Amino acid sequence: MALDLSSFFYPESIAILGASNKEGKTGHTLFKNIIEGGYQGEVFPVNPRGGTILGHKAYQSLSEIEGEVDLALFIIPAKFVPQAMKEAGEKGVKGAIIISGGFREAGNQALEDELVEIAREYDIRLVGPNCQGINFTGSKLCASWPLITSQGSIAIISQSGTIGASVAIKAEEENCGISGFVSLGNRVDVDESDLMEFFAMDEKTQVIVLYLEGVANGQKFIETAKRVTREKPVLVLKGGRTELGQLAAESHTKSMAGKDAVFEGACRQAGITRLREFNDLYLWAKILGSSMKRGGSKLLIITSSGGSGILSTDIAVENGMTMAKMSEETLEALKERLPDYCIFGNPLDLTGDTDAKRFEEAALLAAEDPEVDLFLFIFGDPIPGAFEVVEGLKEKISQEILVCYWGGGEVEYEETLKFQRANIPVLSTPEEAAKAAVALAHGERGEFHGEEE
């Protein structure tokens, strides 16, 4: 049975314990982000001093609030949390996000145990403690920081606030957005498996991204992930692959990771895609979170730069892609249409004097060839009009087009912005572009599935 997490994601009202008028304080940032993020429910700042906070009447305690409170945020010193949790219980609060640190991670196991016991008694679900909150763009609820508001399809579940937030920041910068971000903290109750289950059901979410240092419950993790990966791809970056990294992980989140090979095996069994670096994690999330349709491993690279095409080819081949082999007919048609100094192979090198139009001509001919599943266009020079050509081709050919733009100075900057505004992913090196092709090909429905039981 999946946990009901609706109080965290669809609360009708929120109490913010520790809300503050003082800039720089977490209780200020967080309350401000909830308001500026556009949350539509009721908000009740709570602070013993009372008065008004950011223009809202402040309550001296939870019990003073007249209406109902679905969700409570705790941004008060650890020692005050248990008492406040009792009040929350009396008030009928259903979910609590405890931002405050100072529990198990700081050696205060007893305080953490006390808190958990109270929450259980009152049937309050907990996220945290020692976490960076929740951002759920589906409810315009940014109970976290930084303020990220662009809606997208990437769901982030992270044992590190910074790493989770960094995925969200990049997604906002490149205009692909997120569906949600949950910072796990010490995860005394709600864990990564519960959240995977939630985001599997969330309509906006297309891809689930995990940063973990260890799993809360191995059996539950594998079983949940097996179900979830049948619906949506799950990507994971794990901190603590090495012994020293793991030692640090144990200090950081008290995660007992066990041997890395065990985790590797669990991912394979559960159909989870494991990535080795943050940039790869983000790249895969961006591609699988885009509107590009997945699948197709036979790649045709069309490039203005010979060297760039070769770098892409190496990475694509090293990662199991097939380089499409065009038929003689297609090659003849290309030779008839394009300048004779082009290099007619795969990569198809249009050479440095090409304009965007030549990419279009080449793609229209090559798209007829059943050998070609997927295009990669490398604009390796300042080629204006690249965006318009790619946008126009979408209507005319059935294959997807991955776009790499580099070495283009001012023109690159302008074209990249146009692509991002239209939510078409742009890759910034030939190698990144090849990895994006791998992600798209790997994403064929079926491949993410866990092993059959």
Add this chain to the structure above:
Amino acid sequence: MALDLSSFFYPESIAILGASNKEGKTGHTLFKNIIEGGYQGEVFPVNPRGGTILGHKAYQSLSEIEGEVDLALFIIPAKFVPQAMKEAGEKGVKGAIIISGGFREAGNQALEDELVEIAREYDIRLVGPNCQGINFTGSKLCASWPLITSQGSIAIISQSGTIGASVAIKAEEENCGISGFVSLGNRVDVDESDLMEFFAMDEKTQVIVLYLEGVANGQKFIETAKRVTREKPVLVLKGGRTELGQLAAESHTKSMAGKDAVFEGACRQAGITRLREFNDLYLWAKILGSSMKRGGSKLLIITSSGGSGILSTDIAVENGMTMAKMSEETLEALKERLPDYCIFGNPLDLTGDTDAKRFEEAALLAAEDPEVDLFLFIFGDPIPGAFEVVEGLKEKISQEILVCYWGGGEVEYEETLKFQRANIPVLSTPEEAAKAAVALAHGERGEFHGEEE
């Protein structure tokens, strides 16, 4: 004997054959870049139409020019090049850069042979044909594109114009600059070995970056590199590691690369550092081209973000770095000075509420520990004043500090700019930062040396 290449890098006068007033034409861009780049010698645009080009008197042929001409640029159709080369010979030109394509790479071997024969007869040195020219910031000579003017210590030698230019563009964007960029083209005469030798002697150059698809002369390459790597690090990215990549390389630059393992062996023998991706190539160039002193493999990571510290640790350890083990005394001193919720290990986790000052306090204490060779600071939150703290520490401690700034939104942007203006490298993910540490440690004098003969 090293070739005398001074006519390419320190010409007193340049003739530009094919200079043009028409925007978008290579003969326009290139002449404009020479002028706007600040070249101080004489320039003679040559165009059969005469008149003036970009405000300079244009000559209808080389023979019309009254003064001496050291260097000639050819941006005219391939078929006119041999005749013009004869005129250049009669005029006493010493070096020629042939931008024009349409020779061997387009199947016109005979035309290329003819050109080479004429150049030999007149003792003219050739760069190209089919290349993107030369940029040498030491003479403010940008006979290439794009226009890159920031002086630095990275020398680029490339068989791909786009890939070479991309290193230069990134170096300019991040304000680290280049010493030079030479695009090899079909390299009928001057090759990568000659240029390595030149940049080994060039005072400004600290690191030499190669993009190759094959070497012109294996024996010469190994012997030259062995000498050069005793003086300066040489980094190489090779296109065509895979069979299909190599096939493409053969079409692109007619390079016969041979087995990848042979190239790998040659690099090892010659002391060349081989990198696998463009981003790694640039990262290493940026670090070894900076003013940071090399060496020291015992790393202490100080971070505001636990997870980020762990990601760095994994990559550092996986690449042979040692994590510094601080003495009990150092740890005690740190515990006395810092908040008790910090995590006292390596990584030293100052936690998310840290300010820049806490980094300074921690580093001043840890710097006393002889176990610590090198610092990595990870600012994983919006921490203002990071730059001032790092800048100030330079005077107070002997170890170098690598800086990673991420997850910091607006504040990150501002701080990063300050670092870049001061020419302090900033790394943008924890993994990139760890790789930078590896580059710096690997760069110890001695390690780049080729094998003894």
